[in-house]
Amino acid sequence: MARISTIVMLAGVVMFFIPEPITSGLGLLVLLIGVAMRLLSSA
Structure with missing residues (x-):
């Protein structure tokens, strides 16, 4: 997920x-989605 x-x-x-x-x-937009995915995977 992080990768x-x-x-x-x-x-x-x-x-x-x-x-x-x-x-x-x-x-x-793609960058924001990537940041959101990173935050969700670390939470």
Whole structure:
């Protein structure tokens, strides 16, 4: 579970740095999902 959330967070960071605004917004969303998964798995 922790490994999956790490991959999701990395994917979000990569998408965030793509200059297109739609991809950047999606990357931020993916990053938040990854952080939420990390918090849920550690709780």
